[in-house]
Amino acid sequence: MKKHLQRRKRRSVPVPIASMGDIAFLLIIFFMVCSEVSKDNSKARLTLPFSEFVEKIEIPVAARIAVDENGEIFFDGYQVDSVKEVEMGVRALLTKTVSDDQRHVQFKCDAQLTKEQFEPVIKAIAAGGGIIEAVGENNE
DSSP states (O other): OOOOOOOOOOOOOOOOOOTTTHHHHHHHHHHHSHHHHHHHHOOOOOOOOETTOHHHOOOOOEEEEEEEETTEEEEEEEEOOOHHHHHHHHHHTTTTOSSEEEEEEEEEEOTTTOOHHHHHHHHHHHHTTTTEEEEEEEOO
16 A cells, blocks of 8 residues: 655745845945045046055055145145145044054155155154055056
């Protein structure tokens, strides 16, 4: 005598996928806002200087200062009128820092600028309490 085996019917559990698209877009927007690329919105047109001593540093920066080919100064992407504004801006950003890791300021300048043109900006960053991270291109 054969016994008939009865198979159990599997119940399908519905997975709600309607909101997954919303979640994916929210995650994309979150990572775009938090990324370092979105913070570098400088309108400065410059050619970075070359050096054999360039190395990549993974330390987050508190501010980004750039001096373009015309000597115009940009603080976090916005043009400022004087070196004094750079010093005061860096000082204001760094007032509540507790460690040196929070005091790094990225500095970019055009390769064609002379020392007399960019040195006051470097002095202003230092006077404001920033640790300067100069940006350049590798010779390789």
